[in-house]
Structures are given as C-alpha cells and as structure tokens.
Amino acid sequence: MLLHLDASARRASVSRELSDIYAANWRTANPDAGYVYRDLAAQPVPHIREAWTELCDYVLANQITDINRYVEAVHTPEQAEAWDILQPLLDEVVAADVILIGTPMYNFSIPSSLKAWLDQITFPKMSLRGRRFVVTSARGGAYGPGTPREPVDHQERYLRDFFLGHFNVEDVTFINAELINARIDPNLAHLREKHQESYEAALKEAAK
Template identity: 75%
Template structure:
C-alpha cells in the first residue's frame, strides 16, 4: 500500500499552488483509495525553526556516523534535546512513511516560503537518504520563469529544491508543476499576459492529474 505525504506552504487560503496540489492529491487518492494519506498545512500550523538543541542532535548524528533514520533518537541526551526531538520526530516519521511527497508551494521573492524552509530544516540530518521516493512540487509564480524567459536566472525556488532533494536526500525522481504569470490577474502592467497565465494554469492542472495517476499505487 502506497502512502502520500501532502504539504502546503502558501500563506493564502485560496491559492494556485494549493489548487494544484489539491488536484494531484484528489486524483492520487481516487486512483489508490486504499493508499495512505497524510496532510500538513505548513502555513496554518507552521513548524518551529530549528534551535541550538536541534543542532546538537545533528552534530551527534554526524559524529557517530548514524545513517539509519530509526537511530536518530539515540542523539537525545539532554532535556533541551528531548524537546527538540519531540518536534522533529513526528515530521521525520511522516516523511519516512511516504512513498510520494507532494509539496504545494508558491515562489516568494525568487525562492520558497520560510515555513517550507523551516520544515526542510527540521527533517534534514547528515547523510540522510530518501532514495526511492518521488517528490512532486506543485508551484505558482507571479511571473514567468521558464526556460528562455528573462527571469529564468532568478528562479532560485526550483533550482534550490531540485538540487537539495538530489544532493542531500539522494532523490532522483523530482517533478515540478508550475502555474506561471499569476500576477497577470491583478497587475495592470501584465494584463496582456492573462491568456498565457490561464493556459499555464490549465496545463499545470492537467499535468498534476496525469502525474498523480502515474504515481498512485507505486
């Protein structure tokens, strides 16, 4: 039985990234009704930023050469570390249980929302491998950042997530589904690009559904 971990990071309740991730999740669950499903809204219920006690856990794991996720708890030696581990443990358990990790996130200031970065920091330990899992990022951007666009060099969101998932988690199966030019709906200067936004959004919804159908039940 496969398991989907679904995260949303948009500060907006009605957002394009949430709509895209919802399309993926609904299609995935319909295709695999017996599969497991865990949802976490990082904006409504943000995880705390890591603190010094967490870094002590991280240093111990690194110094002891612990690569088995199931042994991370061995790093807890003080009350402060126990408090830090109490935050991290359920987040790692959700991640470890997942076969597919779905992240709905907008681009904020060329990168990811701070609530998503806080989650990434909490669940990341040295030499931690999630190989074999699939990651799907359902994103929305106010402008156009695709290949060949003037703003392509400023896309630190996809570049960061792709490089991190591969470089640290050893995850090779990472797919991005973007709705672009969302600001065309509100910025008079971009009004002439609304048709391109609508096409981008429609294409992204279709791709999210198609991808969910392929990954369901794996």
C-alpha cells in the same frame, strides 16, 4: 502513503488548488495507501534551535545513516524537546511513498514555512531514495527555460538541488503555473493569455 504539504499563506491559492487536484487523483488511484496532510502556513513547524543542531552534530560525528537511529542523539532535556518536534515529522517522511508539496514562489524562492520544515527533517547523509517528490507551484512571473528571469529562479532550482544533494532523490516532478500576477497587475495585462495557458497546462498535469 501520500504526504501532502501546503505552504501558501493564501487560503485560495493556485499552488493549493494544484496540490489538491494531484492529491485527490492520487488517493482515487491508491485508496488503501494512506494519506497525511500538513498545512505549513496554518500550523507552522518551529524553526530549529540549538538543541536541534546538537542532534545533528551527534548524527554526523557518529556517522549515523539509519534514520531510525537518530533518537540515539538525545541526551539532554533540551534535545528531548527538540526530538519531540522532529520525530513526527520524520516519521511522516519515512512512511511516505510520495511527498507532495504545494508552494508559491516568494521573492524568487520558497516560503519560510517550507524552509523551516526542510530544516527540521534534514540531517547529514540522510537518504530518501525510493521516494518521489511532486511540487505544485504558483509563480507571479515567468521563470521557465529561456525566459529573462530564469537565472533568478531559486525556487525550483533550489528544491531540485536540495532533494538530490541532501536526500539522494532524482524522482522529482514540478508542476508550475506561471504569470499569476497577470490576473491583478495592470502592467501584466498583456500576458493574461500566456498565464491562462500555463495555468490550464498545470491543471492537466496535476490531474494526471
């Protein structure tokens, strides 16, 4: 199953365009595999609250590593309410073979809508090994290897570290279209050709 998430606040966004291309090609290649879509910007996942932290504490204290046993942590009405939000999100992740995330870079990092989803589904010692993550992203500047702004890339670096450190997943692909702001910022007009090259390369990669 493909779980497809978009996090951009823009309806017409490059990260959405790239994730749509990837999803369409994946579904063509896997017509019977199943598909679930979530728009995290249009229908935001609630931020975690205290009852969620209580669920997390129970899972950690009892060393529960089986995701199917997390429900054992529910003991109060508030925890049941938190679980009702969490359970469908977890079910989607557990059922997925590939998790596709379309996200822009906002302020060197990820949108709060994506962070809220990650916070909801992440518990201590939780493993998603065997699943693949694909991230299609749009970035206003250039943050690739060797660029002056590489050290402040807290989008790809954060997500890559997160998937490995929390989920034990190394199978992660990033498809980045850079210098998006060159389309509209007169001060970046001289970089429009480089942006176009990055954009076209991302389109080809997503289509694979």
